[in-house]
Amino acid sequence: MAENDLIAGLDLGTTKVCVIVAERTEDGLDVIGIGSEPCQGLKKGMVIDIDTTIRAIRAAVDQVETMAGCDVGLVYAGIAGSHVKGFNKDSFVAITDHEVTAADVKRVLDQSKAFPLKDDMQVIHVLPQEFAVDEHDGIKWPVSMNGIRLEARVHVVTASNAAIQNIMRCAERCDLQVAEVVLEPLASAEAVLSQDEKEIGVALIDIGGGTTDIIVYVNDAVVHTSVIPIGGVNLTKDISAGLRTSIPEAERIKVKYGCASASMIDPSETIEVPSVGGRPPRIMLREVLAQIIEPRVEEIIYAAHHVLTETGFIDMLASGVVITGGATLLDGMPEMAEHIMGIPVRRGNPIGVGGLVDVIKSPAYATAVGLIKYGANQLRSRGHEDPGNKVVRASSWPWSLRLGGWIREVF
Numbered sequence: 001m002a003e004n005d006l007i008a009g010l011d012l013g014t015t016k017v018c019v020i021v022a023e024r025t026e027d028g029l030d031v032i033g034i035g036s037e038p039c040q041g042l043k044k045g046m047v048i049d050i051d052t053t054i055r056a057i058r059a060a061v062d063q064v065e066t067m068a069g070c071d072v073g074l075v076y077a078g079i080a081g082s083h084v085k086g087f088n089k090d091s092f093v094a095i096t097d098h099e100v101t102a103a104d105v106k107r108v109l110d111q112s113k114a115f116p117l118k119d120d121m122q123v124i125h126v127l128p129q130e131f132a133v134d135e136h137d138g139i140k141w142p143v144s145m146n147g148i149r150l151e152a153r154v155h156v157v158t159a160s161n162a163a164i165q166n167i168m169r170c171a172e173r174c175d176l177q178v179a180e181v182v183l184e185p186l187a188s189a190e191a192v193l194s195q196d197e198k199e200i201g202v203a204l205i206d207i208g209g210g211t212t213d214i215i216v217y218v219n220d221a222v223v224h225t226s227v228i229p230i231g232g233v234n235l236t237k238d239i240s241a242g243l244r245t246s247i248p249e250a251e252r253i254k255v256k257y258g259c260a261s262a263s264m265i266d267p268s269e270t271i272e273v274p275s276v277g278g279r280p281p282r283i284m285l286r287e288v289l290a291q292i293i294e295p296r297v298e299e300i301i302y303a304a305h306h307v308l309t310e311t312g313f314i315d316m317l318a319s320g321v322v323i324t325g326g327a328t329l330l331d332g333m334p335e336m337a338e339h340i341m342g343i344p345v346r347r348g349n350p351i352g353v354g355g356l357v358d359v360i361k362s363p364a365y366a367t368a369v370g371l372i373k374y375g376a377n378q379l380r381s382r383g384h385e386d387p388g389n390k391v392v393r394a395s396s397w398p399w400s401l402r403l404g405g406w407i408r409e410v411f
Contacts, residue, residue: 007076007375009371012047014233018060024379025354028353045210045211073175074179079183112126122159127222129154196319201218203216203320207323209327216311243288258293259289271284294336297336322348
């Protein structure tokens with residue numbers, strides 16, 4: 001395979017680091033390598049321990065390089081956390097020569113970034129929703145239209161510069177170069193949402209280890225992004241405290257026996273719970289485990305429902321809600337979310353890729369798969385092959401491309 005047919009994604013999660021490599025083919029993307037390693041170096045999407053995170057990245061990269069038979073060098077890296085902020089914004093410019101050109105589109109999108117940023121924040125995405133030329137609005141792509149005024153409505157996403165630099169630093173110390181830092185729910189949406197869902201209105205709730213990320217699409221455009229600072233780790237800690245067992249054992253029990261609703265459990269079913277301090281294991285009712293999990297799941301779903309209600313977009317979600325992320329593997333999670341929200345809810349698995357489909361067909365891999373799909377879309381939108389776009393190490397890759405150019409956000 002040609003080197004420039006490969007693309008890699010780096011998902012830095014609160015509980016694990018995942019690296020995926022895919023080959024671009026005529027039919028799309030074929031996943032050829034996956035590496036996943038537990039990691040305690042992040043908290044709520046933020047790197048808090050550089051060395052621990054680096055070790056986890058190196059271990060995941062070693063795994064994927066062995067499986068795929070290539071050297072991973074260039075990656076699309078995910079970013080999340082409470083520091084990420086999204087909001088809608090309008091901007092306008094005068095049209096050059098009364099006909100909209102690509103340069104005019106660039107100017108109006110650049111104008112969308114012209115606002116004071118708080119603290120150390122920086123813009124990572126400008127996502128167009130629609131354009132207007134003079135009195136004509138609802139335009140998806142205005143180039144070649146006649147007029148004197150070009151307006152753009154966009155969704156702007158900002159993130160902490162320190163958080164971005166920490167991701168860069170971790171990647172670089174693992175001999176990786178970051179092609180672009182990508183909002184994780186945006187990547188997850190690429191992996192699990194259909195085009196029809198985005199067109200008629202859908203909300204994606206990505207319940208990760210440390211945070212729950214929300215992204216809303218209406219008319220095939222992002223209209224809302226937000227972060228709730230609770231996730232699967234909170235469930236694990238609740239189980240550890242409630243069952244008086246270690247965090248690793250609580251995680252294992254959650255994955256193997258967890259259920260979002262106690263009413264779905266056979267009252268006579270039991271599980272074995274390891275003790276701490278050398279004490280013997282105990283036999284407990286599985287229903288007790290579900291009773292510990294259920295209130296926290298309800299808290300997350302009610303919080304997400306409150307966010308969607310406050311935005312005013314909940315009545316525009318004709319496709320309902322899609323939930324994804326490792327925590328949504330719990331039995332009964334879609335049913336509980338549908339009951340609380342009162343709209344259709346489904347669990348989202350990665351779609352639209354080939355290769356190791358049986359391995360990555362899980363909500364836990366939504367972000368990682370989405371990163372490679374996002375990256376492939378950016379390369380395709382440029383309409384040509386850039387010699388720097390290689391998974392193998394490319395020392396000439398320009399720093400300016402690491403956060404992406406304006407044209408990547410347009411298409």
